[in-house]
Amino acid sequence: MVEVEWQRMKAQELRRLAEQNAVVILPIASIEQHGPHLPTMTDTRLGHEVAIRAARKAYPRRPVVVTPVVWSGLSEHHMPFGGTLTISPETFRGLLHDLILALTRQGFRDILISNSHGGNIIALQQICDALSASTPATLVLTTYPIEAAAEVGALLEDQEGMQHACEAETSMMMACEGDLVDDSNLGALASNAGDGHAFLKAGRASYRWRPFTHVTGNGLAGNPARASATKGEALCEVSAEALAALITDPDTWAAPSDLRGDGTGGVAFRPES
Numbered sequence: 293m294v295e296v297e298w299q300r301m302k303a304q305e306l307r308r309l310a311e312q313n314a315v316v317i318l319p320i321a322s323i324e325q326h327g328p329h330l331p332t333m334t335d336t337r338l339g340h341e342v343a344i345r346a347a348r349k350a351y352p353r354r355p356v357v358v359t360p361v362v363w364s365g366l367s368e369h370h371m372p373f374g375g376t377l378t379i380s381p382e383t384f385r386g387l388l389h390d391l392i393l394a395l396t397r398q399g400f401r402d403i404l405i406s407n408s409h410g411g412n413i414i415a416l417q418q419i420c421d422a423l424s425a426s427t428p429a430t431l432v433l434t435t436y437p438i439e440a441a442a443e444v445g446a447l448l449e450d451q452e453g454m455q456h457a458c459e460a461e462t463s464m465m466m467a468c469e470g471d472l473v474d475d476s477n478l479g480a481l482a483s484n485a486g487d488g489h490a491f492l493k494a495g496r497a498s499y500r501w502r503p504f505t506h507v508t509g510n511g512l513a514g515n516p517a518r519a520s521a522t523k524g525e526a527l528c529e530v531s532a533e534a535l536a537a538l539i540t541d542p543d544t545w546a547a548p549s550d551l552r553g554d555g556t557g558g559v560a561f562r563p564e565s
């Protein structure tokens with residue numbers, strides 16, 4: 293099986309991958325409470341699994357390397373349950389800036405930021421916007437249960453999509469780390485907490501911060517009673533397929549169109565690579 297993990301390779305192998313214009317997957321996750329039945333590494337473990345599988349699926353069409361998972365994410369809303377290691381948005385932004393700079397200094401130009409935690413999404417969009425004006429790299433941001441939303445939804449029985457410590461995440465952890473899933477009382481854990489983000493809404497379309505305790509007493513959103521390892525394996529596969537399709541689509545990495553006519557603008561999008 294082809295090696296795709298950055299930390300398992302030698303420096304010269306990574307220099308060769310940069311020369312081959314390999315895609316770098318930079319997985320970003322969290323360490324946070326996932327109810328009484330799943331370990332706190334759930335987003336980190338699943339982000340790693342989906343990234344590695346996606347890299348192997350894409351490799352025959354384009355070389356891919358996966359960095360270690362950045363486990364430190366934005367999880368303030370989970371802090372009241374304990375078990376959560378959150379960092380500040382300023383630290384998160386600085387960390388992403390430095391890691392992307394380390395990659396571009398070595399010549400990598402196509403970087404897929406592969407997120408596996410909902411609380412990181414808005415900050416990561418802002419970071420992509422800010423860095424894209426100053427980096428020679430193309431930054432693409434994806435969150436696997438959203439990129440693969442149709443396929444993930446089709447496999448679930450009680451939920452329309454990924455929630456939290458739910459039918460989907462419990463299934464995937466049964467497939468990847470079965471010994472760490474406490475399945476002794478899954479029937480009692482279902483929590484009708486909406487789509488996982490409804491608790492942050494006010495009025496018709498306004499935003500208001502609330503901790504996750506605002507909508508769930510046990511840290512879940514969704515129904516883990518419907519989970520199975522077989523379903524989890526299928527969820528890992530469709531998620532990885534969606535990311536592999538994203539990586540191997542030339543349009544993903546194409547330069548921005550420039551529809552300005554003569555005498556219009558004149559300001560560069562970003563520095564020359």
Ligand SMILES: [Zn+2]
Pocket residue numbers: 326334335409456457461
């Ligand atoms: Zn999760």
